[in-house]
Amino acid sequence: MRTFIVSAFVAYSTLALAAPSAKSTLKLKESVVAPRGWTKREAAPRDLPINLRIALPQSNFPLLEQHLYEVSDPSHARYGAHLSKEEVNELIAPPPESVDAVTSWLAAHGLDEGDLVRSPAGDWIKVKVPVSLAEEMFDTEYHVWEHTSGDMLVRTTAYGLPEHLHSHVELVQPTTLFSRFRGMKTTFHFTGEAVDTSSATSAPAISVPSASGGQVDASCNTTITVSCLKQLYNAVGYTPLNNTGNQIAATGYLDQFADLADLQSFFAEEVPDAVGSTFDLVSINGGQNDQSEPGGEANLGEYTQFAFGIAFPIPSTFFTTAGSPPFIPDIGTPTDSNEPYLDWLDFVLNQTSLPQTISTSYGDDEQTVPESFAQRVCAGFAQLGAQGVTLTFSSGDGGVGDGDPDPATTECITNDGTDRVQFIPAFPASCPFVTAVGGTTNVPETAIFFSGGGFSNFFARPSYQDQVVSNFLNNLAPGTFEGLFNTSGRAYPDVSAQANNFLIFFAGEEALIGGTSAAAPTFAGFVSLLNDARIRAGQPSLGFLNPLIYSLSSGFNDITTGNNPGCGTDGFNATVGWDPVTGLGTPNFGVLKDLVLSA
Incomplete structure (x- = not known):
């Protein structure tokens, strides 16, 4: 059973964007509620360069996952037959139509092949643009956000993409990622x-x-x-x-x-x-x-x-x-x-x-990481x-x-706007x-x-854990921590x-x-x-x-x-x-x- 599932889009709304060559209809791709402790400050400097990462679909990831489990399962005939880099890249390469669609969209904003850096498999595109162009491309506004610790980020809480690109782009960052990426230390x-x-x-x-x-x-x-x-x-x-x-x-x-x-x-x-x-x-x-x-x-x-x-x-x-x-x-x-x-x-x-x-x-806390981002990092x-x-x-x-x-x-409050008390899983430990x-x-x-320790809200429980985790849950007293954790999570x-x-x-x-x-x-x-x-x-x-x-x-x-x-x-x-x-x-x-x- 596949445990890595790309997030469904949270909501949709129609937006308008003036591209360099034509008008395009945009729909909301992703939106988040800023995590607790973050406060929006002034608008980001328009000439500030940011390194955009655009994730294209990994069309055969389910097959890669199948290979991963087969070569990692000691009861399988393929145990230990690890894949080469080239074999992995072939499995996660994006569909040609996705490459073409995204490349054309970037070109419409004046970004040609010389501006782009593609990952070896072609599933990521990196491009450096000023905030002003990023705001235009995604019909959004970037702001400086300050955390109570003093950390500061340039982020937005929502961004859009042309509707025809939604099936060709899984996520764009930095946009909605508010993770502080802390060292795990006491x-x-x-x-x-x-x-x-x-x-x-x-x-x-x-x-x-x-x-x-x-x-x-x-x-x-x-x-x-x-x-x-x-x-x-x-x-x-x-x-x-x-x-x-x-x-x-x-x-x-x-x-x-x-x-x-x-x-x-x-x-x-x-x-x-x-x-x-x-x-x-x-x-x-x-x-x-x-x-x-x-x-x-x-x-x-x-x-x-x-x-x-x-x-x-x-x-x-x-x-x-x-x-x-x-x-x-x-x-x-x-x-x-x-x-x-x-x-x-x-x-x-x-x-x-x-x-x-x-x-x-x-x-960091799993909930400070957009689910789409967590899924792609976990796929890596x-x-x-x-x-x-x-x-x-x-x-x-x-x-x-x-x-x-x-x-x-530290109050264990959810970041989804409901302000519920809940145990807080960690990422990447939850991958x-x-x-x-x-x-x-x-x-x-x-x-x-x-x-x-705990249970992920992003990742389903993998099959290799079914027996031992079910045993643990079955032995919990009825009602123990009810509603505080996801019993079906990794x-x-x-x-x-x-x-x-x-x-x-x-x-x-x-x-x-x-x-x-x-x-x-x-x-x-x-x-x-x-x-x-x-x-x-x-x-x-x-x-x-x-x-x-x-x-x-x-x-x-x-x-x-x-x-x-x-x-x-x-x-x-x-x-x-x-x-x-x-x-x-x-x-x-x-x-x-x-x-x-x-x-």
């Missing part, structure tokens, strides 16, 4: 102080039957290190190779950089064999890696410490992508570019060789999965709420084509209170990992940090080890992970205590089996290795 866990673990070093080890040797160092109950994670997740003694073609990568946005000196300090403390090694740096759209202003989030969430330490010596890559809010429209800021997901996708989908495992620790993740890439995303740090410290947006990672704490493990997280008291180096000093931004790269590190085992056995990489992991009857440490409060409730409870706090549980590498080698 800053209140960052201490910035030296860490003293001496009191725990002489304490007796903690009995954990699923761990390596059946026990874990007592210090791991207060301070998480690479050694702790390998003990806890049963990977002690496994050494990967660095020459199999296996790679691990991370994405960095929002001016969060990877500090090279701190990485070496971390290696010296926790992975001595890795001292002197580093990662490949890939800059996208002018992304930087400023060593004078590294970020705590990138130090941890983007593999520069823990995931690189877990996976060493597997080659690693740090993607740094430019484009970040806040946008302040003044003379010193010529463009409004805060859609870095698409910049990153543009780049990686054009590569012939990709890292097999990529982790991201950024996202599906294209990567079809090519054999595992994508892990942190599930968020707000429990069942939004996790935003801004009081204007069914990624593996969302929740958080745990302590040894033995329990769910950590901020572990993001449920997340899928899995979990430790997410608290990670010992990192920041600005040359030891510090503790936490969040699902720690859990996602941790889980990805163990996926990279699993890929090492498969590739060494002559098997393909795991790729899109979810159909496999939901089919397994073992391989995860079931977390059955804890909950994720939010929205004035205690949130969901961790329970036997899958739950929307810790998913299927935390990885048992030793068991999973045997299972994936026989898949």
